[in-house]
Every structure is written in C-alpha cells, then in structure tokens.
Amino acid sequence: MMTVIGCIVEYHNPWLVLLAASLCITGSWVTARLFQRSTTTAGGQRYGWLFMTALAAGVAIWCTHFIAMLGYNAGAPISLDPILTVVSLLIAVFGSTIGFSLAGSRWAAFTPAVGGALVGLSIAAMHYSGMIAYRVQGIVSWDVPYLVASVILSVSLSALALHLAMRPGPQATNIMAGVLALAIVALHFTGMTAFRVEPLLLDGSLSNQEALHTLAIAIAAMSFVIVAAGLVSYLIDDSARADSMERLRRLALNDTLTGLPNRANFNERIDLEMALARERKSRLALVGIDLNRFKEINDLRGHNAGDEVLRVLGYRIKGLLRESEGEFVARTGGDEFSALYRMGDDNTGISDFLVRLEAALFQPIEFDGAEIVPGASFGVSVFPDDASDRETVINNADLAMYRAKADPVRHVCFYEVGMDEKIRARRLLAADLRRALEYNELSLHYQVQTVIATGEITGYEALLRWEHPQLGPIGPTEFIPIAEENGLILPIGEWVLRTACAEATTWEQPYKVAVNLSAVQFVHADLPRIVTEVLVQTGLSPERLELELTESAIFVDRERALHMLRQIKGLGVSVALDDFGTGYSSLDTLRAFPFDKIKIDRSFFSSTAANPQTTAIIQAVLALGKTFGIPVLAEGIETYDQLSMLSAEGCEEAQGFLLGRPAALADIVSTGQIVLTNPYSREPGAGSREKLPHQSH
Known part of the structure; x- marks a missing residue:
C-alpha cells in the first residue's frame, strides 16, 4: 500500500492526479445514474440508456488512465501509439457495454456481480492495452504481484459495485459510484506501481512535458464534455419523467371528464380540511350532491349526452369556486359530487355557496338541438356539529341528500338527528x-x-x-x-x-x-x-x-x-x-x-x-x-x-x-x-307473472 502511495507522490504530477480523480469520480457518478435508469426501462429505451452508460463508463475509465499516465514521470522520453490508444478506448466502451448489460438483465441473483466482474476485466484490459501503447525510451519490466493485484482489485471492486447497485435502498446509486471509482483508481495506480522503467537516454531524445500536460488537460476537457452530455441526458429525462409523473399524479387525482378533483383527491382534501377545522376550532360543511334524472339523460339521449352534461357542469362548477376561501368540489361518482366549505360563525356563507351550486346545476344545457335541465339534490352535514370523523360526516351528508331527493319541494336538506333511522327504515x-x-x-x-x-x-x-x-x-x-x-x-x-x-x-x-x-x-x-x-x-x-x-x-x-x-x-x-x-x-x-x-x-x-x-x-x-x-x-x-x-x-x-x-x-x-263473463282462472294479480322482469332483480 505504501509503495502505491509512494508511486503516486513521487512519480506523478499531483495536479493531473487530482484532475484524473475528479474525472473518475464524476464519470462514475454519472455512470451509476445512467445504469440505474437503464434498469427501470425496457425495449429500445433500455438499449439507449445502456449505450449511454457504457460510453460514460468507458470515457471515465480511459480518460482517468491516460490523464494520470500523462502525469506519470517515467524519467525517459515517451510517445503514444495512436492505434493502440484508440483500441484501448474501444475495449473500455465495449467491455463496459457487455458487463452492464449482463448486470442489468436480472437473469439470476449472481448476474450483477458477474456483469461487474466483466466491467472490471474491461478496465484492466483497457489499462494494459493502453500501457502497451505507452512507448518509453528504456527497458520496461513488470512487478507481477502488483500486476495481479491490480486486476483482482479491478474485478472484485467492480463486481461489488454492480452487486450493490442492484440491491434496494436509497443510497444504492451513490454506493455504486463510489466503489466503481475506487475500482478504476485502484487498478490504475496499482498497475502503475507494477510498471518498472530503466531509462536509455539517447542524444536528441527528449519529451515535451508541457505538451503532454496540455494533451492531458485537453483529454480531460473532452471527457468532461462527454460525461456532461450523459448527465444532461439523464437530467432532461429525469425532468421529463418528473413532468410525466406530475401529469400522471394530476390524472390520478382529477376526473378527466369534468376536470374536477376525483374521489382520491377528495379523501385527501377532507382529511386536511378537518384537521384545519380542529386546529382553528371552526366548522366544515360537507355537501353531498346527486344529479337528478341523470340515468334518464343517458337512457334517452345516449352516453354522449350524459358526458356532455357532466363536462358542462364541471366547467360551471370550476368557474364558481372561490378557492382562496377554501371552496372545493370533487366528482366522487358517476353522477355524484362532493363539496367542502369552511363555515364561519353563521350560515350565510354556506347558503350563498349552495345558491351558486344550485344555479350552476339547474341551468339548462343545450345538446343536439334540445334543452336538458339536469338539476340536483343537496345534502349538508357539518363537522364537528353533526359528526366527529370523516366516515360519519360523509354518511350524514348522504342521508340528508337522500331526504332532499325524496322531497318534491326542497332541493337542499341539512342533516338532522334521526335521519339515519328514517333512511334505514326506507x-x-x-x-x-x-x-x-x-x-x-x-x-x-x-x-x-x-x-x-x-x-x-x-x-x-x-x-x-x-x-x-x-x-x-x-x-x-x-x-x-x-x-x-x-x-x-x-x-x-x-x-x-x-x-x-x-x-x-x-x-x-x-x-x-x-x-x-x-x-x-x-x-x-x-x-x-x-x-x-x-x-x-x-x-x-x-x-x-x-x-x-x-x-x-x-x-x-x-x-x-x-x-x-x-x-x-x-x-x-x-x-x-x-x-x-x-x-x-x-x-x-x-x-x-x-x-x-x-x-x-x-x-x-x-x-x-x-x-x-x-x-x-x-x-x-x-x-x-x-x-x-x-x-x-x-x-x-x-x-x-x-x-x-x-x-x-x-x-x-x-x-x-x-x-x-x-x-x-x-x-x-x-x-x-261488474259481471264476469269468463271468470278469471287464477287469483287476481297472478296474470303472466312468469314473464315479468322482476325475477332478475
């Protein structure tokens, strides 16, 4: 361990080492997030994210290696073989592609570790093919134990990184990034420790260190651009996913036909409003609303007419709501709505609210050349006067609404003690x-x-x-x-x-x-x-x-x-x-x-x-x-x-x-x-009962 640290301190440019480490950490972080995204998609999207993962990983591996290597002081003139250098980059990218694809396949419990091991082998293969492209004027030898140790570290740490990445947990992605970065750094510097050079200085053979450092910085800049492109893709997709999730959330909590909140949204809202009423020691009115003759509208004019009636009523209701005052209306069933109203000390506010709702629901609707008057029945229950919990206050509002529906004169009915007994008897x-x-x-x-x-x-x-x-x-x-x-x-x-x-x-x-x-x-x-x-x-x-x-x-x-x-x-x-x-x-x-x-x-x-x-x-x-x-x-x-x-x-x-x-x-x-000419052969009222549809009820 001390020998590896000594190699870093004595033979490397510290600024380029820091640059390489920064790139390695950044690239590993982006790689981990792109890989996690690939595991949550399927089909063509999954292959696209796997390609972005492998590209980010390959660039991080290759650029970390070459920047640190260019910062290495071999004590002798050096040069790079361009073909082998490109080949080493391709090894990193394609090896990572195979490893990440296998790790994310979920074929078996051990596939993430096997895929990670392949990524580790590709890191090692890239490093040592890159070292072959590293031409130094001297006699090169290798310390075999360090060489073997570098490969083992790369394979084992990479396998551990992807194994941990596939385990559930909020920090799985960050852990993968850290362990993968450690695998890349450990491979490189342990491998460089295994590298031995006996310089052969010849006249006129000099390395331009400033040019090599400039090349290292250029490579770092380009790699940061590539890694940043992967990160931007991730962020854009994440933003799009967030927008999609928000749209899905709105769809999940709102009725698509009327645009009003749905039952799930209503349940959340009534809990919040009841908690607020308890805190303020105020009252909350729940209004149960049921449209009159809605089934007849569907039967007579078809479901298109019923949908149009609901759409128009939803538009009207949204237009009359004073949301700043806490007014809230949701569609909680086919032709059922529920409204919430924060009540003051008197009932004037709820009366005005009911008048506005009544006007909106009783106003005629033009459809297909005809005039439809939907109408509605309203039942009002007040929290905490009539009930102390959500289920009871909803039930009381329903009881009051059924009373209003049964009354030919009144459209609005407030809950009264004893209604439940009457409704139960009914x-x-x-x-x-x-x-x-x-x-x-x-x-x-x-x-x-x-x-x-x-x-x-x-x-x-x-x-x-x-x-x-x-x-x-x-x-x-x-x-x-x-x-x-x-x-x-x-x-x-x-x-x-x-x-x-x-x-x-x-x-x-x-x-x-x-x-x-x-x-x-x-x-x-x-x-x-x-x-x-x-x-x-x-x-x-x-x-x-x-x-x-x-x-x-x-x-x-x-x-x-x-x-x-x-x-x-x-x-x-x-x-x-x-x-x-x-x-x-x-x-x-x-x-x-x-x-x-x-x-x-x-x-x-x-x-x-x-x-x-x-x-x-x-x-x-x-x-x-x-x-x-x-x-x-x-x-x-x-x-x-x-x-x-x-x-x-x-x-x-x-x-x-x-x-x-x-x-x-x-x-x-x-x-x-009345005189019977042909006395009825059966009891009165027994005629053709077998043909009546009541048998199906």
Whole structure:
C-alpha cells in the first residue's frame, strides 16, 4: 500500500492526479445514474440508456488512465501509439457495454456481480492495452504481484459495485459510484506501481512535458464534455419523467371528464380540511350532491349526452369556486359530487355557496338541438356539529341528500338527528318491496269513473295496493317513490299493466281500464313494445285501455316523449293527461299532442265548492278542454256540492269517494257493477307473472 502511495507522490504530477480523480469520480457518478435508469426501462429505451452508460463508463475509465499516465514521470522520453490508444478506448466502451448489460438483465441473483466482474476485466484490459501503447525510451519490466493485484482489485471492486447497485435502498446509486471509482483508481495506480522503467537516454531524445500536460488537460476537457452530455441526458429525462409523473399524479387525482378533483383527491382534501377545522376550532360543511334524472339523460339521449352534461357542469362548477376561501368540489361518482366549505360563525356563507351550486346545476344545457335541465339534490352535514370523523360526516351528508331527493319541494336538506333511522327504515322497505311481487303482496283496487250528467259508468282506474305481511297496508304515496328511486317501478308497473288488462278481459261490460304510468316508467325505451305485448297476450281490445301520465313525464324529454305517445296511440290506446293544473301544465303540451282526456287534479276540490278561485280554475280547464276538443274528468269528488258545481260548469266525467271508493275486483263484482263473463282462472294479480322482469332483480 505504501509503495502505491509512494508511486503516486513521487512519480506523478499531483495536479493531473487530482484532475484524473475528479474525472473518475464524476464519470462514475454519472455512470451509476445512467445504469440505474437503464434498469427501470425496457425495449429500445433500455438499449439507449445502456449505450449511454457504457460510453460514460468507458470515457471515465480511459480518460482517468491516460490523464494520470500523462502525469506519470517515467524519467525517459515517451510517445503514444495512436492505434493502440484508440483500441484501448474501444475495449473500455465495449467491455463496459457487455458487463452492464449482463448486470442489468436480472437473469439470476449472481448476474450483477458477474456483469461487474466483466466491467472490471474491461478496465484492466483497457489499462494494459493502453500501457502497451505507452512507448518509453528504456527497458520496461513488470512487478507481477502488483500486476495481479491490480486486476483482482479491478474485478472484485467492480463486481461489488454492480452487486450493490442492484440491491434496494436509497443510497444504492451513490454506493455504486463510489466503489466503481475506487475500482478504476485502484487498478490504475496499482498497475502503475507494477510498471518498472530503466531509462536509455539517447542524444536528441527528449519529451515535451508541457505538451503532454496540455494533451492531458485537453483529454480531460473532452471527457468532461462527454460525461456532461450523459448527465444532461439523464437530467432532461429525469425532468421529463418528473413532468410525466406530475401529469400522471394530476390524472390520478382529477376526473378527466369534468376536470374536477376525483374521489382520491377528495379523501385527501377532507382529511386536511378537518384537521384545519380542529386546529382553528371552526366548522366544515360537507355537501353531498346527486344529479337528478341523470340515468334518464343517458337512457334517452345516449352516453354522449350524459358526458356532455357532466363536462358542462364541471366547467360551471370550476368557474364558481372561490378557492382562496377554501371552496372545493370533487366528482366522487358517476353522477355524484362532493363539496367542502369552511363555515364561519353563521350560515350565510354556506347558503350563498349552495345558491351558486344550485344555479350552476339547474341551468339548462343545450345538446343536439334540445334543452336538458339536469338539476340536483343537496345534502349538508357539518363537522364537528353533526359528526366527529370523516366516515360519519360523509354518511350524514348522504342521508340528508337522500331526504332532499325524496322531497318534491326542497332541493337542499341539512342533516338532522334521526335521519339515519328514517333512511334505514326506507331502505328496509325498499328491500321488502323487491319481494312483494314474488310473495303476492301486491294487488289492484279499482275506482269507478262515471258520467256526471247520467251517472253512467265509463270505466275504472286501476290503483295499486300493498299489503305488507308485518306492517299491514302501505299507501302508494309511501312506496311508489321508493319504487321509483330503486328502479322497481319498471317491473311493478308492467305487472300492474298486465294484471289490469288481464282482469278487464273477464268483465262482461266493455268498461275502460285506466292504468297510471310513472314518469320513470314512461321514459323506459320499451314501453310501446310492452303495451303491445300485454294487449296481445291478454286479448284486451286496445280501445278499452287508457294510460294516464302526468306532464312531468313529458317534460323530461319532450320530443321523445311525444313520439312514444304517438306510437302508443297508434295502437288504439287512449292517453289521458293526469293531475292537470299542477306541475308543468302548459297550453303548448295540449297543442302538441291530442290527449283523449284531461283529469283535473284532486287538490282543487279540497276546499269548499263555493271557493271562487277553485271555480275559476275549473272553468279555465273546462274551457281549454272545449277549445282543444278534449273531454275533462274531475278527480277527488267527495261532496254533492262539488258534483253540482261540475255539472253546472259542463264537466263530463268524475271520480271520487262520493261516486265510489277504490275496491278489490271481487268486492265490485259482489255489488253487481261488474259481471264476469269468463271468470278469471287464477287469483287476481297472478296474470303472466312468469314473464315479468322482476325475477332478475
């Protein structure tokens, strides 16, 4: 060891030794990083990085050798063989290429060490081929033990460097660089210690030391340029990778369709906001948002329309947010959004925030020549007033949102204690409703419709009833909204239509049977086909079937709705406009489609018959009916005064408790109002149940 140090101190230019060492360390550091990059890529990129690794390593090895060698004082004139000098460089580059390729192949656990050993052999081969190119005027001899020791050091240290490089750890690259630099330096200076020269001084034979030093500096400069090029490539790629990772991070945390943060981003943000609220002893509002009728938009106009609605809503929401005040909205599901708002001492801020959200989500959207009004329901839960942890505050906001969705009047609902019990009971009722068809818990009652002037029966409206085995009778106003929310209205609605038509075929009198259509059921694409199948299978004449729908069903998609109504009317089926006078009632609807009947909503008869406002509304509806040539039927008639008023105003038909309460078919038959010509061979309500789609639910 002392001999090697003595060789460095006594026979080498210290400045060139420092220059060579600097280049060796820099080149090894760049080589280590380029090699690590090659192990994380595949295909053509991997080969490119391996080439850059081998080039950086070869330059570091070769230039370290030649700069230090040019700084060596042999005590005799020297010269360099240009061909062998170039060959030594190629040996370093190609030997490194093979070694690094094998080390990074991961064929077996020992391949990194084997590849490193090949790199070490290429270092030794480069050094001693370079020494052959080193022509000195003297007698050259070699100290074999030092020569062998230099090769062993080069091979073992290089093998160790690449073995350590492939082990996991944050410092693996730096360790590889240090050990590889040590392998190069140890090989060179141990090899130079093995080098012996007996000078033969001849007249006129002199070496220009200044020229050799200048050459060494030039080689160092060029090598630094090459190594720097490798480093710049690494840094550029690292920057590109960082940009790509940032883009991927944004993609991972943001919804690509709306541009809003996604669920993962929301989960991170709510944790931060809750921690901030705890620290400041303030409050945080979580707003659960669910779009209304979004499934209908997809069903009616296709998923392109649904995507466009989401894209526009995302753009609007981003435009209204005041991020400096901590407002945050994320898309957390298909048609679900979640918002966060830092609340002050009062509720004025959250109210303003909700108003802005409501305006954005209810504003119409133009798509493909039509106007879509998405709408939404909002549920608000406040931390820490309503909950002390993330899961509970989210659940409470959902409960409030479901309450808002079930309320036809309110779009926004704040969480209240006891909501969870009500929602739980509602969900249990929905589960029971799924089994109601299978267990024959549903049945039909019929309410008579008569001519006011003569009392003649014109038909019966089929009304759905549910007899729960534990809870007893459950009213339609309670379970129909549940059926609509859970999609159960489709199989239930088909069952009602099929059963009513099947039972009507057994009546001796050719009365009409009126069947209500839910707005959700009405937008089902197969409704004309279902009506056709029911009529064919039950044998009911189309003229005896009347379908009732509210204008809200048409309002969802007016153009398509009217097209479906024309298809149904083309079958010979009558169509009545139910609950007229409420909701969206408009002259344009009556003008656009020839309804067969208008039904005045029962709410207009809840007050006394002498109420001038009620009389004025009824007169207006009757005048509309006469103008458009459409008969008018009044619902909810309970007193003779109401009936007299309708008769005086010229109303054609009526139904209500005064004329007949809803009753089961068997009870109506027992009164003699209906006579069965071909008694129904199965229990009422059992018609063609095997064909119902509810079996798949």
